[in-house]
Amino acid sequence: MATRLKTPLSEESVRSLKLGETVYIDGVVLTGRDEVHIHALEMFEKGESTPVDFKGAALFHCGPIMRKTGEQWEVVAAGPTTSSRMNSLEPSFIEKFRPGAVIGKGGMSQPTVDAMKEHGCVYLAITGGAAVLAAKGIKSVSGVEWYELGMPEAIWIMNAENFGPLTVGIDTKGNSLYAAVGAKVKENEKRARSQLGLE
Amino acid sequence: MVTEADVQDAVVELLRKTVVRLPADVKVALEAAYGAEVDEVPKMQLKAILDNIALAEEGVTPMCQDTGVTIFYITLPRNATVAVEKAIVEGVRRATKEVPLRPNAVHPITRKNPGDNVGDRMPYINCRVGAEDHIEITVMTKGAGSENMSQMAMLTPSQGVKGIKEFVLNTVLRAGGNPCPPMVLGVGIGGSADISMKLAKEALLRPLNKRHEDPAIASLEQELLEALNLLGIGPMGLGGKTTAIGLNIEYAFCHTASLPVAVNVQCWAARRGTVRIHPDGRMEFPTHEGVS
Ligand code: SF4
Numbered sequence: 001m002a003t004r005l006k007t008p009l010s011e012e013s014v015r016s017l018k019l020g021e022t023v024y025i026d027g028v029v030l031t032g033r034d035e036v037h038i039h040a041l042e043m044f045e046k047g048e049s050t051p052v053d054f055k056g057a058a059l060f061h062c063g064p065i066m067r068k069t070g071e072q073w074e075v076v077a078a079g080p081t082t083s084s085r086m087n088s089l090e091p092s093f094i095e096k097f098r099p100g101a102v103i104g105k106g107g108m109s110q111p112t113v114d115a116m117k118e119h120g121c122v123y124l125a126i127t128g129g130a131a132v133l134a135a136k137g138i139k140s141v142s143g144v145e146w147y148e149l150g151m152p153e154a155i156w157i158m159n160a161e162n163f164g165p166l167t168v169g170i171d172t173k174g175n176s177l178y179a180a181v182g183a184k185v186k187e188n189e190k191r192a193r194s195q196l197g198l199e
Numbered sequence: 200m201v202t203e204a205d206v207q208d209a210v211v212e213l214l215r216k217t218v219v220r221l222p223a224d225v226k227v228a229l230e231a232a233y234g235a236e237v238d239e240v241p242k243m244q245l246k247a248i249l250d251n252i253a254l255a256e257e258g259v260t261p262m263c264q265d266t267g268v269t270i271f272y273i274t275l276p277r278n279a280t281v282a283v284e285k286a287i288v289e290g291v292r293r294a295t296k297e298v299p300l301r302p303n304a305v306h307p308i309t310r311k312n313p314g315d316n317v318g319d320r321m322p323y324i325n326c327r328v329g330a331e332d333h334i335e336i337t338v339m340t341k342g343a344g345s346e347n348m349s350q351m352a353m354l355t356p357s358q359g360v361k362g363i364k365e366f367v368l369n370t371v372l373r374a375g376g377n378p379c380p381p382m383v384l385g386v387g388i389g390g391s392a393d394i395s396m397k398l399a400k401e402a403l404l405r406p407l408n409k410r411h412e413d414p415a416i417a418s419l420e421q422e423l424l425e426a427l428n429l430l431g432i433g434p435m436g437l438g439g440k441t442t443a444i445g446l447n448i449e450y451a452f453c454h455t456a457s458l459p460v461a462v463n464v465q466c467w468a469a470r471r472g473t474v475r476i477h478p479d480g481r482m483e484f485p486t487h488e489g490v491s
Contacts, residue, residue, distance in 0.1 A: 128435055192429045
């Protein structure tokens, strides 16, 4: 059975998640990519507060395509973007804002793995390109902040229901599925090479 | 008489079908991959892909937010009188609004986005004259995540088949989970630097279940595909048996002193579509038969 997580995510629920486990999210999903990280960290330095509270949040690395009908925003497509672009910013973002989960594709590097372990945050992998499925889990959009950063870079406040499937790619114990797969691929490369008559 | 407006309509319809629905051979390959996986993680990734494909078909929405850039291959009858290329450009413009497609085409230096997927040499149109009396238009909508992982190399002839295998293997290892695997590899061998890359892309137009007619090339395709699937990169790079669902090779004769090789990387959303427009106006979509 897949685990259902409700936002705001408690540290306890996040710390109980296991690597490779499938989860779905109910509650609020906040989008945030490059600019949101940069902007929020700048505000923190200045001692200003951000328009949304990231504590226990599900932060989604996503630059969605949105459509406005009347006053209401609606999601057209909301697939993940490559998380590694946020590698240099995520550790301090996690330390300062304490999100409970980061959602994206491709995984993140060791400093983020370490920050997740220390502060109780997980990385949830969402299937790349599966934008229609992702949009299906978003029932409505309750607002947008920092729209001036551009549609893909703004913070979209999305109401999610059964948002997923998501795979726990980095847990709170310092384990990363990406690192594990990378090590296995290195091992497997030898088999592939010998099968191809190389070396 | 087929008019420019007919061709334009055909192009809009072709683009809609192409970004919404995968050709049968790709879908069958993804379903087979789902069946072959045992572990929960890769199974879940493939299930998400298959569910997403079904939802896209149901809602007639693009299956992925990246609807790519449009690359066309057209075959014109000898006596063609309609301005097919102009109709394609207008068709892309209309499809961007009507389907809709994401406006992806930008100036390479200024990065200015005109917003309609049209600019200098884009849509890119490869054109040839054929023996038949119908117009055939094939389009590939190529996303950036996978295209960015493509590579080409000028090997020395002495590196031979081993060099080619090495290059394909290294390209896939370097790509890892980035191109939204399971991937399809198009491999172009020979010709010249530019021709090898063109062949690599054209190789992606061949159905995944059709091997090259030259048995030696066909067995090289099979051998490479099997070896790549030993790597365990898996769907989305999260591990699993399925790293690639297809590998097609095309070749051309080349200079005796060179051995160009190119790999064009394609993601699971291996979108391609063809329309045939007959002189009486009848249209056929051979890649999307039996579906509306
Ligand atoms: S690589 Fe393919 S599936 Fe992934 S986001 Fe790009 S176009 Fe979509």
